Amino acid sequence: MSNLQRFPASASADELAGALERNGYVIVERLAVDLAERARGELAPHIESAPVGHSPFLGLRTKRVGAMFRRSLAARELATHPTLLALADRVLLPHCARYQLNYSGIMHLMPGAGAQSLHRDGILYPFLHPCPPTLMPAMWALSDFTAENGGTHVVPGSHLWEHDRQPFADEIVAAAMPAGSVLVYTSGLLHGGGPNRSNVDRTGMALQYSLGWLRQEENQYLANPPEVARAYPERLQRLIGYDFGGPYLGFVHGGDPHRLLEDSPTGIPDRSSSEVSAAAANVQWLRWGEVRAVPTPARAGRTVAAMTRAPTN
Ligand SMILES: O=C(O)CCC(=O)C(=O)O
Structure with a gap:
Protein backbone atom coordinates (compact mmCIF):
# COMPACT_ATOMS: atom_id res chain seq x y z
CA MET A 1 0.00 0.00 0.00
CA SER A 2 1.17 3.51 -0.69
CA ASN A 3 1.09 6.10 2.05
CA LEU A 4 -1.51 8.22 0.30
CA GLN A 5 -4.48 9.28 2.38
CA ARG A 6 -7.50 7.09 1.77
CA PHE A 7 -11.11 7.10 2.92
CA PRO A 8 -13.80 4.46 3.37
CA ALA A 9 -16.90 4.45 1.15
CA SER A 10 -18.87 5.82 4.12
CA ALA A 11 -16.91 9.12 4.22
CA SER A 12 -19.00 12.24 3.69
CA ALA A 13 -18.74 14.27 0.49
CA ASP A 14 -17.55 17.29 2.51
CA GLU A 15 -14.76 15.23 4.06
CA LEU A 16 -13.68 13.95 0.65
CA ALA A 17 -13.90 17.39 -0.97
CA GLY A 18 -11.78 18.84 1.86
CA ALA A 19 -9.03 16.28 1.21
CA LEU A 20 -9.24 16.90 -2.53
CA GLU A 21 -8.82 20.63 -2.01
CA ARG A 22 -5.89 20.18 0.41
CA ASN A 23 -3.98 17.40 -1.33
CA GLY A 24 -5.15 17.61 -4.96
CA TYR A 25 -6.36 13.98 -4.83
CA VAL A 26 -8.56 11.70 -2.77
CA ILE A 27 -8.86 7.90 -2.75
CA VAL A 28 -12.15 6.29 -1.77
CA GLU A 29 -11.67 2.60 -1.15
CA ARG A 30 -14.12 -0.05 -2.37
CA LEU A 31 -16.72 2.55 -3.35
CA ALA A 32 -18.31 0.42 -6.09
CA VAL A 33 -16.87 -3.09 -6.06
CA ASP A 34 -19.75 -4.81 -7.89
CA LEU A 35 -19.99 -2.14 -10.58
CA ALA A 36 -16.24 -2.24 -11.18
CA GLU A 37 -16.36 -6.01 -11.59
CA ARG A 38 -19.31 -5.77 -13.99
CA ALA A 39 -17.58 -3.04 -16.00
CA ARG A 40 -14.45 -5.15 -16.27
CA GLY A 41 -16.47 -8.10 -17.62
CA GLU A 42 -18.47 -5.95 -20.07
CA LEU A 43 -15.33 -4.28 -21.39
CA ALA A 44 -13.08 -7.37 -21.56
CA PRO A 45 -13.77 -8.07 -25.28
CA HIS A 46 -13.12 -4.42 -26.16
CA ILE A 47 -9.85 -4.42 -24.23
CA GLU A 48 -8.87 -7.70 -25.85
CA SER A 49 -9.26 -6.28 -29.36
CA ALA A 50 -7.84 -2.80 -28.63
CA PRO A 51 -4.45 -1.84 -30.09
CA VAL A 52 -1.54 -0.80 -27.87
CA GLY A 53 -0.47 2.85 -27.86
CA HIS A 54 1.80 4.24 -30.54
CA SER A 55 3.79 6.64 -28.35
CA PRO A 56 5.51 6.52 -24.96
CA PHE A 57 2.85 8.87 -23.55
CA LEU A 58 -0.02 6.66 -24.71
CA GLY A 59 1.98 3.61 -23.65
CA LEU A 60 3.61 1.07 -25.93
CA ARG A 61 2.29 -1.67 -23.62
CA THR A 62 -0.96 0.14 -22.76
CA LYS A 63 -4.34 -0.44 -24.37
CA ARG A 64 -6.96 2.29 -24.46
CA VAL A 65 -10.66 2.04 -25.20
CA GLY A 66 -12.98 5.07 -25.38
CA ALA A 67 -16.74 5.65 -25.52
CA MET A 68 -17.48 3.78 -22.30
CA PHE A 69 -21.22 4.33 -22.13
CA ARG A 70 -22.17 2.63 -25.35
CA ARG A 71 -20.03 -0.35 -24.35
CA SER A 72 -20.81 -0.81 -20.66
CA LEU A 73 -23.99 -0.47 -18.61
CA ALA A 74 -21.91 -0.42 -15.42
CA ALA A 75 -19.88 2.52 -16.76
CA ARG A 76 -23.13 4.50 -17.04
CA GLU A 77 -23.69 3.95 -13.33
CA LEU A 78 -20.10 4.71 -12.37
CA ALA A 79 -20.27 8.06 -14.20
CA THR A 80 -23.32 9.10 -12.21
CA HIS A 81 -22.21 7.61 -8.89
CA PRO A 82 -23.64 9.92 -6.19
CA THR A 83 -20.25 10.34 -4.47
CA LEU A 84 -18.59 11.46 -7.70
CA LEU A 85 -21.40 13.87 -8.52
CA ALA A 86 -21.31 15.27 -4.96
CA LEU A 87 -17.58 15.89 -5.40
CA ALA A 88 -18.02 17.46 -8.85
CA ASP A 89 -20.71 19.73 -7.37
CA ARG A 90 -18.16 21.00 -4.89
CA VAL A 91 -15.13 21.20 -7.19
CA LEU A 92 -16.63 22.47 -10.46
CA LEU A 93 -19.93 24.20 -9.75
CA PRO A 94 -18.30 27.31 -8.25
CA HIS A 95 -17.13 28.13 -11.79
CA CYS A 96 -19.88 26.87 -14.07
CA ALA A 97 -23.64 26.53 -14.12
CA ARG A 98 -23.35 22.95 -15.39
CA TYR A 99 -20.41 20.57 -15.43
CA GLN A 100 -20.09 17.82 -18.01
CA LEU A 101 -18.50 14.46 -18.68
CA ASN A 102 -15.28 15.27 -20.50
CA TYR A 103 -13.67 11.91 -21.15
CA SER A 104 -14.42 8.22 -20.67
CA GLY A 105 -11.85 5.52 -21.26
CA ILE A 106 -10.06 2.37 -20.24
CA MET A 107 -6.36 2.58 -19.44
CA HIS A 108 -5.11 -0.98 -19.42
CA LEU A 109 -1.44 -1.34 -18.52
CA MET A 110 0.09 -4.68 -19.45
CA PRO A 111 3.23 -6.16 -17.87
CA GLY A 112 6.23 -4.24 -19.18
CA ALA A 113 4.35 -0.93 -19.57
CA GLY A 114 6.71 1.97 -18.92
CA ALA A 115 6.07 4.93 -16.62
CA GLN A 116 4.08 7.68 -18.32
CA SER A 117 5.50 11.19 -18.05
CA LEU A 118 3.90 13.20 -15.28
CA HIS A 119 1.42 15.80 -16.45
CA ARG A 120 -1.55 17.87 -15.41
CA ASP A 121 -4.82 17.03 -17.18
CA GLY A 122 -5.54 20.76 -17.13
CA ILE A 123 -2.90 21.32 -19.84
CA LEU A 124 -5.68 20.80 -22.37
CA TYR A 125 -6.60 24.40 -21.72
CA PRO A 126 -4.13 27.31 -21.90
CA PHE A 127 -4.31 28.49 -18.30
CA LEU A 128 -1.19 29.15 -16.31
CA HIS A 129 -1.07 27.04 -13.20
CA PRO A 130 -2.21 27.31 -10.42
CA CYS A 131 -5.73 28.20 -11.47
CA PRO A 132 -9.17 27.01 -10.33
CA PRO A 133 -9.90 23.40 -11.34
CA THR A 134 -11.06 23.07 -14.93
CA LEU A 135 -11.40 19.28 -14.61
CA MET A 136 -12.10 16.65 -11.99
CA PRO A 137 -10.76 13.33 -13.28
CA ALA A 138 -11.66 10.04 -11.59
CA MET A 139 -9.71 6.83 -12.09
CA TRP A 140 -11.80 3.79 -11.17
CA ALA A 141 -9.74 0.70 -10.33
CA LEU A 142 -11.34 -2.16 -12.28
CA SER A 143 -8.49 -4.39 -11.09
CA ASP A 144 -6.33 -3.99 -8.00
CA PHE A 145 -3.88 -1.09 -8.38
CA THR A 146 -0.48 -1.70 -6.78
CA ALA A 147 2.87 0.06 -6.79
CA GLU A 148 4.19 -2.89 -8.86
CA ASN A 149 1.48 -3.11 -11.53
CA GLY A 150 1.32 0.57 -12.51
CA GLY A 151 -0.92 2.15 -9.87
CA THR A 152 -1.23 5.80 -10.97
CA HIS A 153 1.70 7.96 -9.87
CA VAL A 154 0.56 11.13 -8.13
CA VAL A 155 2.41 14.11 -6.69
CA PRO A 156 0.42 15.20 -3.63
CA GLY A 157 0.11 18.95 -3.27
CA SER A 158 1.34 19.72 -6.80
CA HIS A 159 -2.05 21.27 -7.62
CA LEU A 160 -0.83 24.27 -5.64
CA TRP A 161 2.61 24.54 -7.23
CA GLU A 162 3.86 27.14 -9.61
CA HIS A 163 3.37 26.33 -13.29
CA ASP A 164 6.90 25.10 -14.04
CA ARG A 165 7.92 23.46 -10.78
CA GLN A 166 9.04 19.90 -11.38
CA PRO A 167 8.70 17.19 -8.71
CA PHE A 168 11.58 15.45 -6.94
CA ALA A 169 11.54 11.68 -7.23
CA ASP A 170 10.70 11.31 -3.53
CA GLU A 171 7.54 13.40 -4.02
CA ILE A 172 5.96 10.86 -6.40
CA VAL A 173 3.70 8.22 -4.84
CA ALA A 174 1.91 5.26 -6.46
CA ALA A 175 -1.83 5.10 -5.84
CA ALA A 176 -2.36 1.56 -4.59
CA MET A 177 -6.02 0.64 -4.13
CA PRO A 178 -8.18 -2.46 -4.35
CA ALA A 179 -10.55 -3.03 -7.28
CA GLY A 180 -13.74 -0.99 -6.93
CA SER A 181 -11.89 1.98 -5.42
CA VAL A 182 -11.57 5.36 -7.08
CA LEU A 183 -8.80 7.94 -7.23
CA VAL A 184 -10.23 11.42 -7.79
CA TYR A 185 -7.98 14.39 -8.48
CA THR A 186 -8.10 17.87 -9.91
CA SER A 187 -6.80 19.28 -13.19
CA GLY A 188 -3.78 20.76 -11.41
CA LEU A 189 -2.39 17.53 -9.93
CA LEU A 190 0.75 16.10 -11.50
CA HIS A 191 0.19 12.42 -12.19
CA GLY A 192 0.86 9.67 -14.75
CA GLY A 193 0.49 5.95 -15.23
CA GLY A 194 3.09 4.01 -13.24
CA PRO A 195 5.35 1.34 -14.77
CA ASN A 196 3.92 -2.17 -14.73
CA ARG A 197 6.74 -4.31 -13.32
CA SER A 198 4.41 -7.15 -12.34
CA ASN A 199 3.08 -10.08 -14.33
CA VAL A 200 -0.56 -8.97 -14.14
CA ASP A 201 -2.59 -6.38 -16.06
CA ARG A 202 -3.73 -3.17 -14.40
CA THR A 203 -7.10 -1.95 -15.62
CA GLY A 204 -8.47 1.49 -14.82
CA MET A 205 -11.47 3.38 -16.15
CA ALA A 206 -10.94 7.11 -16.36
CA LEU A 207 -14.11 9.21 -16.17
CA GLN A 208 -13.38 12.91 -16.19
CA TYR A 209 -15.68 15.83 -15.51
CA SER A 210 -15.06 19.40 -16.64
CA LEU A 211 -16.49 22.90 -16.49
CA GLY A 212 -19.50 23.00 -18.81
CA TRP A 213 -18.15 25.89 -20.89
CA LEU A 214 -15.05 24.04 -22.08
CA ARG A 215 -14.69 21.84 -25.16
CA GLN A 216 -14.81 18.17 -24.09
CA GLU A 217 -11.64 16.11 -24.52
CA GLU A 218 -13.52 13.14 -25.96
CA ASN A 219 -16.24 14.21 -28.38
CA GLN A 220 -19.27 12.94 -26.52
CA TYR A 221 -21.80 13.71 -29.28
CA LEU A 222 -19.95 11.55 -31.79
CA ALA A 281 -26.13 33.51 -10.95
CA ASN A 282 -23.93 31.73 -8.37
CA VAL A 283 -20.91 31.28 -10.62
CA GLN A 284 -17.71 33.04 -9.53
CA TRP A 285 -16.34 35.06 -12.43
CA LEU A 286 -12.73 34.43 -13.38
CA ARG A 287 -10.13 36.89 -14.53
CA TRP A 288 -8.87 35.75 -17.93
CA GLY A 289 -5.24 34.96 -17.17
CA GLU A 290 -2.28 37.24 -17.34
CA VAL A 291 -2.41 39.88 -20.07
CA ARG A 292 1.04 40.73 -21.37
CA ALA A 293 1.33 44.36 -22.38
CA VAL A 294 2.60 45.25 -25.85
CA PRO A 295 5.92 47.05 -25.25
CA THR A 296 5.65 50.84 -25.45
CA PRO A 297 7.45 52.11 -28.58
CA ALA A 298 10.07 54.84 -28.26
CA ARG A 299 8.46 58.27 -28.02
CA ALA A 300 10.92 59.99 -30.38
CA GLY A 301 9.25 63.38 -30.36
CA ARG A 302 5.70 62.04 -30.82
CA THR A 303 2.88 63.75 -28.94
CA VAL A 304 1.00 61.72 -26.33
CA ALA A 305 -2.78 62.06 -26.70
CA ALA A 306 -5.13 62.39 -23.74
CA MET A 307 -7.24 59.34 -22.97
CA THR A 308 -10.01 58.30 -20.63
CA ARG A 309 -8.88 55.69 -18.10
CA ALA A 310 -12.13 55.05 -16.32
CA PRO A 311 -15.80 54.78 -17.25
CA THR A 312 -17.49 58.13 -17.68
CA ASN A 313 -21.10 59.05 -17.25
O1 LIG B 1 -3.04 5.13 -16.39
C1 LIG B 1 -2.97 5.94 -15.48
O2 LIG B 1 -2.87 5.60 -14.30
C2 LIG B 1 -3.00 7.41 -15.77
C3 LIG B 1 -3.03 7.71 -17.24
C4 LIG B 1 -3.08 9.17 -17.54
O3 LIG B 1 -2.96 10.03 -16.71
C5 LIG B 1 -3.24 9.58 -18.95
O4 LIG B 1 -3.20 8.74 -19.86
O5 LIG B 1 -3.42 10.81 -19.18
Missing part, protein backbone atom coordinates in the same frame (compact mmCIF):
# COMPACT_ATOMS: atom_id res chain seq x y z
CA ALA A 223 -19.15 8.86 -29.20
CA ASN A 224 -22.82 8.88 -28.14
CA PRO A 225 -24.96 10.16 -31.04
CA PRO A 226 -28.65 10.79 -30.28
CA GLU A 227 -29.83 7.37 -31.47
CA VAL A 228 -27.39 5.73 -29.00
CA ALA A 229 -27.77 8.22 -26.14
CA ARG A 230 -31.56 7.83 -26.17
CA ALA A 231 -31.10 4.59 -24.21
CA TYR A 232 -29.17 6.26 -21.39
CA PRO A 233 -30.65 7.57 -18.15
CA GLU A 234 -31.46 11.30 -18.31
CA ARG A 235 -28.79 12.25 -15.76
CA LEU A 236 -26.13 10.68 -17.96
CA GLN A 237 -27.58 12.17 -21.16
CA ARG A 238 -27.33 15.61 -19.62
CA LEU A 239 -23.88 14.92 -18.19
CA ILE A 240 -22.40 14.02 -21.58
CA GLY A 241 -23.73 17.24 -23.10
CA TYR A 242 -27.36 16.84 -24.06
CA ASP A 243 -27.94 19.85 -21.83
CA PHE A 244 -27.00 23.51 -21.68
CA GLY A 245 -23.42 24.27 -20.64
CA GLY A 246 -24.77 27.52 -19.18
CA PRO A 247 -27.36 30.07 -20.28
CA TYR A 248 -27.22 30.46 -24.07
CA LEU A 249 -24.50 27.84 -24.29
CA GLY A 250 -25.08 24.72 -26.34
CA PHE A 251 -28.68 25.19 -27.49
CA VAL A 252 -29.91 23.49 -30.65
CA HIS A 253 -32.84 24.68 -32.77
CA GLY A 254 -33.14 27.44 -30.17
CA GLY A 255 -33.71 25.07 -27.26
CA ASP A 256 -32.39 22.56 -24.72
CA PRO A 257 -30.40 19.87 -26.62
CA HIS A 258 -32.04 17.25 -24.43
CA ARG A 259 -35.22 17.80 -26.48
CA LEU A 260 -33.49 15.85 -29.29
CA LEU A 261 -33.69 12.75 -27.12
CA GLU A 262 -37.32 13.22 -26.08
CA ASP A 263 -40.26 11.62 -27.90
CA SER A 264 -42.58 14.60 -27.42
CA PRO A 265 -40.73 17.60 -26.06
CA THR A 266 -43.09 20.03 -24.35
CA GLY A 267 -43.05 23.82 -24.04
CA ILE A 268 -41.46 26.45 -26.25
CA PRO A 269 -37.74 25.93 -26.98
CA ASP A 270 -35.61 28.45 -25.12
CA ARG A 271 -31.88 29.15 -24.99
CA SER A 272 -31.67 28.57 -21.24
CA SER A 273 -33.79 27.07 -18.49
CA SER A 274 -34.73 28.62 -15.17
CA GLU A 275 -32.49 26.07 -13.36
CA VAL A 276 -29.45 26.82 -15.52
CA SER A 277 -29.93 30.57 -15.26
CA ALA A 278 -30.31 30.33 -11.48
CA ALA A 279 -27.11 28.24 -11.24
CA ALA A 280 -25.29 30.77 -13.45
Whole structure:
Protein backbone atom coordinates (compact mmCIF):
# COMPACT_ATOMS: atom_id res chain seq x y z
CA MET A 1 0.00 0.00 0.00
CA SER A 2 1.17 3.51 -0.69
CA ASN A 3 1.09 6.10 2.05
CA LEU A 4 -1.51 8.22 0.30
CA GLN A 5 -4.48 9.28 2.38
CA ARG A 6 -7.50 7.09 1.77
CA PHE A 7 -11.11 7.10 2.92
CA PRO A 8 -13.80 4.46 3.37
CA ALA A 9 -16.90 4.45 1.15
CA SER A 10 -18.87 5.82 4.12
CA ALA A 11 -16.91 9.12 4.22
CA SER A 12 -19.00 12.24 3.69
CA ALA A 13 -18.74 14.27 0.49
CA ASP A 14 -17.55 17.29 2.51
CA GLU A 15 -14.76 15.23 4.06
CA LEU A 16 -13.68 13.95 0.65
CA ALA A 17 -13.90 17.39 -0.97
CA GLY A 18 -11.78 18.84 1.86
CA ALA A 19 -9.03 16.28 1.21
CA LEU A 20 -9.24 16.90 -2.53
CA GLU A 21 -8.82 20.63 -2.01
CA ARG A 22 -5.89 20.18 0.41
CA ASN A 23 -3.98 17.40 -1.33
CA GLY A 24 -5.15 17.61 -4.96
CA TYR A 25 -6.36 13.98 -4.83
CA VAL A 26 -8.56 11.70 -2.77
CA ILE A 27 -8.86 7.90 -2.75
CA VAL A 28 -12.15 6.29 -1.77
CA GLU A 29 -11.67 2.60 -1.15
CA ARG A 30 -14.12 -0.05 -2.37
CA LEU A 31 -16.72 2.55 -3.35
CA ALA A 32 -18.31 0.42 -6.09
CA VAL A 33 -16.87 -3.09 -6.06
CA ASP A 34 -19.75 -4.81 -7.89
CA LEU A 35 -19.99 -2.14 -10.58
CA ALA A 36 -16.24 -2.24 -11.18
CA GLU A 37 -16.36 -6.01 -11.59
CA ARG A 38 -19.31 -5.77 -13.99
CA ALA A 39 -17.58 -3.04 -16.00
CA ARG A 40 -14.45 -5.15 -16.27
CA GLY A 41 -16.47 -8.10 -17.62
CA GLU A 42 -18.47 -5.95 -20.07
CA LEU A 43 -15.33 -4.28 -21.39
CA ALA A 44 -13.08 -7.37 -21.56
CA PRO A 45 -13.77 -8.07 -25.28
CA HIS A 46 -13.12 -4.42 -26.16
CA ILE A 47 -9.85 -4.42 -24.23
CA GLU A 48 -8.87 -7.70 -25.85
CA SER A 49 -9.26 -6.28 -29.36
CA ALA A 50 -7.84 -2.80 -28.63
CA PRO A 51 -4.45 -1.84 -30.09
CA VAL A 52 -1.54 -0.80 -27.87
CA GLY A 53 -0.47 2.85 -27.86
CA HIS A 54 1.80 4.24 -30.54
CA SER A 55 3.79 6.64 -28.35
CA PRO A 56 5.51 6.52 -24.96
CA PHE A 57 2.85 8.87 -23.55
CA LEU A 58 -0.02 6.66 -24.71
CA GLY A 59 1.98 3.61 -23.65
CA LEU A 60 3.61 1.07 -25.93
CA ARG A 61 2.29 -1.67 -23.62
CA THR A 62 -0.96 0.14 -22.76
CA LYS A 63 -4.34 -0.44 -24.37
CA ARG A 64 -6.96 2.29 -24.46
CA VAL A 65 -10.66 2.04 -25.20
CA GLY A 66 -12.98 5.07 -25.38
CA ALA A 67 -16.74 5.65 -25.52
CA MET A 68 -17.48 3.78 -22.30
CA PHE A 69 -21.22 4.33 -22.13
CA ARG A 70 -22.17 2.63 -25.35
CA ARG A 71 -20.03 -0.35 -24.35
CA SER A 72 -20.81 -0.81 -20.66
CA LEU A 73 -23.99 -0.47 -18.61
CA ALA A 74 -21.91 -0.42 -15.42
CA ALA A 75 -19.88 2.52 -16.76
CA ARG A 76 -23.13 4.50 -17.04
CA GLU A 77 -23.69 3.95 -13.33
CA LEU A 78 -20.10 4.71 -12.37
CA ALA A 79 -20.27 8.06 -14.20
CA THR A 80 -23.32 9.10 -12.21
CA HIS A 81 -22.21 7.61 -8.89
CA PRO A 82 -23.64 9.92 -6.19
CA THR A 83 -20.25 10.34 -4.47
CA LEU A 84 -18.59 11.46 -7.70
CA LEU A 85 -21.40 13.87 -8.52
CA ALA A 86 -21.31 15.27 -4.96
CA LEU A 87 -17.58 15.89 -5.40
CA ALA A 88 -18.02 17.46 -8.85
CA ASP A 89 -20.71 19.73 -7.37
CA ARG A 90 -18.16 21.00 -4.89
CA VAL A 91 -15.13 21.20 -7.19
CA LEU A 92 -16.63 22.47 -10.46
CA LEU A 93 -19.93 24.20 -9.75
CA PRO A 94 -18.30 27.31 -8.25
CA HIS A 95 -17.13 28.13 -11.79
CA CYS A 96 -19.88 26.87 -14.07
CA ALA A 97 -23.64 26.53 -14.12
CA ARG A 98 -23.35 22.95 -15.39
CA TYR A 99 -20.41 20.57 -15.43
CA GLN A 100 -20.09 17.82 -18.01
CA LEU A 101 -18.50 14.46 -18.68
CA ASN A 102 -15.28 15.27 -20.50
CA TYR A 103 -13.67 11.91 -21.15
CA SER A 104 -14.42 8.22 -20.67
CA GLY A 105 -11.85 5.52 -21.26
CA ILE A 106 -10.06 2.37 -20.24
CA MET A 107 -6.36 2.58 -19.44
CA HIS A 108 -5.11 -0.98 -19.42
CA LEU A 109 -1.44 -1.34 -18.52
CA MET A 110 0.09 -4.68 -19.45
CA PRO A 111 3.23 -6.16 -17.87
CA GLY A 112 6.23 -4.24 -19.18
CA ALA A 113 4.35 -0.93 -19.57
CA GLY A 114 6.71 1.97 -18.92
CA ALA A 115 6.07 4.93 -16.62
CA GLN A 116 4.08 7.68 -18.32
CA SER A 117 5.50 11.19 -18.05
CA LEU A 118 3.90 13.20 -15.28
CA HIS A 119 1.42 15.80 -16.45
CA ARG A 120 -1.55 17.87 -15.41
CA ASP A 121 -4.82 17.03 -17.18
CA GLY A 122 -5.54 20.76 -17.13
CA ILE A 123 -2.90 21.32 -19.84
CA LEU A 124 -5.68 20.80 -22.37
CA TYR A 125 -6.60 24.40 -21.72
CA PRO A 126 -4.13 27.31 -21.90
CA PHE A 127 -4.31 28.49 -18.30
CA LEU A 128 -1.19 29.15 -16.31
CA HIS A 129 -1.07 27.04 -13.20
CA PRO A 130 -2.21 27.31 -10.42
CA CYS A 131 -5.73 28.20 -11.47
CA PRO A 132 -9.17 27.01 -10.33
CA PRO A 133 -9.90 23.40 -11.34
CA THR A 134 -11.06 23.07 -14.93
CA LEU A 135 -11.40 19.28 -14.61
CA MET A 136 -12.10 16.65 -11.99
CA PRO A 137 -10.76 13.33 -13.28
CA ALA A 138 -11.66 10.04 -11.59
CA MET A 139 -9.71 6.83 -12.09
CA TRP A 140 -11.80 3.79 -11.17
CA ALA A 141 -9.74 0.70 -10.33
CA LEU A 142 -11.34 -2.16 -12.28
CA SER A 143 -8.49 -4.39 -11.09
CA ASP A 144 -6.33 -3.99 -8.00
CA PHE A 145 -3.88 -1.09 -8.38
CA THR A 146 -0.48 -1.70 -6.78
CA ALA A 147 2.87 0.06 -6.79
CA GLU A 148 4.19 -2.89 -8.86
CA ASN A 149 1.48 -3.11 -11.53
CA GLY A 150 1.32 0.57 -12.51
CA GLY A 151 -0.92 2.15 -9.87
CA THR A 152 -1.23 5.80 -10.97
CA HIS A 153 1.70 7.96 -9.87
CA VAL A 154 0.56 11.13 -8.13
CA VAL A 155 2.41 14.11 -6.69
CA PRO A 156 0.42 15.20 -3.63
CA GLY A 157 0.11 18.95 -3.27
CA SER A 158 1.34 19.72 -6.80
CA HIS A 159 -2.05 21.27 -7.62
CA LEU A 160 -0.83 24.27 -5.64
CA TRP A 161 2.61 24.54 -7.23
CA GLU A 162 3.86 27.14 -9.61
CA HIS A 163 3.37 26.33 -13.29
CA ASP A 164 6.90 25.10 -14.04
CA ARG A 165 7.92 23.46 -10.78
CA GLN A 166 9.04 19.90 -11.38
CA PRO A 167 8.70 17.19 -8.71
CA PHE A 168 11.58 15.45 -6.94
CA ALA A 169 11.54 11.68 -7.23
CA ASP A 170 10.70 11.31 -3.53
CA GLU A 171 7.54 13.40 -4.02
CA ILE A 172 5.96 10.86 -6.40
CA VAL A 173 3.70 8.22 -4.84
CA ALA A 174 1.91 5.26 -6.46
CA ALA A 175 -1.83 5.10 -5.84
CA ALA A 176 -2.36 1.56 -4.59
CA MET A 177 -6.02 0.64 -4.13
CA PRO A 178 -8.18 -2.46 -4.35
CA ALA A 179 -10.55 -3.03 -7.28
CA GLY A 180 -13.74 -0.99 -6.93
CA SER A 181 -11.89 1.98 -5.42
CA VAL A 182 -11.57 5.36 -7.08
CA LEU A 183 -8.80 7.94 -7.23
CA VAL A 184 -10.23 11.42 -7.79
CA TYR A 185 -7.98 14.39 -8.48
CA THR A 186 -8.10 17.87 -9.91
CA SER A 187 -6.80 19.28 -13.19
CA GLY A 188 -3.78 20.76 -11.41
CA LEU A 189 -2.39 17.53 -9.93
CA LEU A 190 0.75 16.10 -11.50
CA HIS A 191 0.19 12.42 -12.19
CA GLY A 192 0.86 9.67 -14.75
CA GLY A 193 0.49 5.95 -15.23
CA GLY A 194 3.09 4.01 -13.24
CA PRO A 195 5.35 1.34 -14.77
CA ASN A 196 3.92 -2.17 -14.73
CA ARG A 197 6.74 -4.31 -13.32
CA SER A 198 4.41 -7.15 -12.34
CA ASN A 199 3.08 -10.08 -14.33
CA VAL A 200 -0.56 -8.97 -14.14
CA ASP A 201 -2.59 -6.38 -16.06
CA ARG A 202 -3.73 -3.17 -14.40
CA THR A 203 -7.10 -1.95 -15.62
CA GLY A 204 -8.47 1.49 -14.82
CA MET A 205 -11.47 3.38 -16.15
CA ALA A 206 -10.94 7.11 -16.36
CA LEU A 207 -14.11 9.21 -16.17
CA GLN A 208 -13.38 12.91 -16.19
CA TYR A 209 -15.68 15.83 -15.51
CA SER A 210 -15.06 19.40 -16.64
CA LEU A 211 -16.49 22.90 -16.49
CA GLY A 212 -19.50 23.00 -18.81
CA TRP A 213 -18.15 25.89 -20.89
CA LEU A 214 -15.05 24.04 -22.08
CA ARG A 215 -14.69 21.84 -25.16
CA GLN A 216 -14.81 18.17 -24.09
CA GLU A 217 -11.64 16.11 -24.52
CA GLU A 218 -13.52 13.14 -25.96
CA ASN A 219 -16.24 14.21 -28.38
CA GLN A 220 -19.27 12.94 -26.52
CA TYR A 221 -21.80 13.71 -29.28
CA LEU A 222 -19.95 11.55 -31.79
CA ALA A 223 -19.15 8.86 -29.20
CA ASN A 224 -22.82 8.88 -28.14
CA PRO A 225 -24.96 10.16 -31.04
CA PRO A 226 -28.65 10.79 -30.28
CA GLU A 227 -29.83 7.37 -31.47
CA VAL A 228 -27.39 5.73 -29.00
CA ALA A 229 -27.77 8.22 -26.14
CA ARG A 230 -31.56 7.83 -26.17
CA ALA A 231 -31.10 4.59 -24.21
CA TYR A 232 -29.17 6.26 -21.39
CA PRO A 233 -30.65 7.57 -18.15
CA GLU A 234 -31.46 11.30 -18.31
CA ARG A 235 -28.79 12.25 -15.76
CA LEU A 236 -26.13 10.68 -17.96
CA GLN A 237 -27.58 12.17 -21.16
CA ARG A 238 -27.33 15.61 -19.62
CA LEU A 239 -23.88 14.92 -18.19
CA ILE A 240 -22.40 14.02 -21.58
CA GLY A 241 -23.73 17.24 -23.10
CA TYR A 242 -27.36 16.84 -24.06
CA ASP A 243 -27.94 19.85 -21.83
CA PHE A 244 -27.00 23.51 -21.68
CA GLY A 245 -23.42 24.27 -20.64
CA GLY A 246 -24.77 27.52 -19.18
CA PRO A 247 -27.36 30.07 -20.28
CA TYR A 248 -27.22 30.46 -24.07
CA LEU A 249 -24.50 27.84 -24.29
CA GLY A 250 -25.08 24.72 -26.34
CA PHE A 251 -28.68 25.19 -27.49
CA VAL A 252 -29.91 23.49 -30.65
CA HIS A 253 -32.84 24.68 -32.77
CA GLY A 254 -33.14 27.44 -30.17
CA GLY A 255 -33.71 25.07 -27.26
CA ASP A 256 -32.39 22.56 -24.72
CA PRO A 257 -30.40 19.87 -26.62
CA HIS A 258 -32.04 17.25 -24.43
CA ARG A 259 -35.22 17.80 -26.48
CA LEU A 260 -33.49 15.85 -29.29
CA LEU A 261 -33.69 12.75 -27.12
CA GLU A 262 -37.32 13.22 -26.08
CA ASP A 263 -40.26 11.62 -27.90
CA SER A 264 -42.58 14.60 -27.42
CA PRO A 265 -40.73 17.60 -26.06
CA THR A 266 -43.09 20.03 -24.35
CA GLY A 267 -43.05 23.82 -24.04
CA ILE A 268 -41.46 26.45 -26.25
CA PRO A 269 -37.74 25.93 -26.98
CA ASP A 270 -35.61 28.45 -25.12
CA ARG A 271 -31.88 29.15 -24.99
CA SER A 272 -31.67 28.57 -21.24
CA SER A 273 -33.79 27.07 -18.49
CA SER A 274 -34.73 28.62 -15.17
CA GLU A 275 -32.49 26.07 -13.36
CA VAL A 276 -29.45 26.82 -15.52
CA SER A 277 -29.93 30.57 -15.26
CA ALA A 278 -30.31 30.33 -11.48
CA ALA A 279 -27.11 28.24 -11.24
CA ALA A 280 -25.29 30.77 -13.45
CA ALA A 281 -26.13 33.51 -10.95
CA ASN A 282 -23.93 31.73 -8.37
CA VAL A 283 -20.91 31.28 -10.62
CA GLN A 284 -17.71 33.04 -9.53
CA TRP A 285 -16.34 35.06 -12.43
CA LEU A 286 -12.73 34.43 -13.38
CA ARG A 287 -10.13 36.89 -14.53
CA TRP A 288 -8.87 35.75 -17.93
CA GLY A 289 -5.24 34.96 -17.17
CA GLU A 290 -2.28 37.24 -17.34
CA VAL A 291 -2.41 39.88 -20.07
CA ARG A 292 1.04 40.73 -21.37
CA ALA A 293 1.33 44.36 -22.38
CA VAL A 294 2.60 45.25 -25.85
CA PRO A 295 5.92 47.05 -25.25
CA THR A 296 5.65 50.84 -25.45
CA PRO A 297 7.45 52.11 -28.58
CA ALA A 298 10.07 54.84 -28.26
CA ARG A 299 8.46 58.27 -28.02
CA ALA A 300 10.92 59.99 -30.38
CA GLY A 301 9.25 63.38 -30.36
CA ARG A 302 5.70 62.04 -30.82
CA THR A 303 2.88 63.75 -28.94
CA VAL A 304 1.00 61.72 -26.33
CA ALA A 305 -2.78 62.06 -26.70
CA ALA A 306 -5.13 62.39 -23.74
CA MET A 307 -7.24 59.34 -22.97
CA THR A 308 -10.01 58.30 -20.63
CA ARG A 309 -8.88 55.69 -18.10
CA ALA A 310 -12.13 55.05 -16.32
CA PRO A 311 -15.80 54.78 -17.25
CA THR A 312 -17.49 58.13 -17.68
CA ASN A 313 -21.10 59.05 -17.25
O1 LIG B 1 -3.04 5.13 -16.39
C1 LIG B 1 -2.97 5.94 -15.48
O2 LIG B 1 -2.87 5.60 -14.30
C2 LIG B 1 -3.00 7.41 -15.77
C3 LIG B 1 -3.03 7.71 -17.24
C4 LIG B 1 -3.08 9.17 -17.54
O3 LIG B 1 -2.96 10.03 -16.71
C5 LIG B 1 -3.24 9.58 -18.95
O4 LIG B 1 -3.20 8.74 -19.86
O5 LIG B 1 -3.42 10.81 -19.18
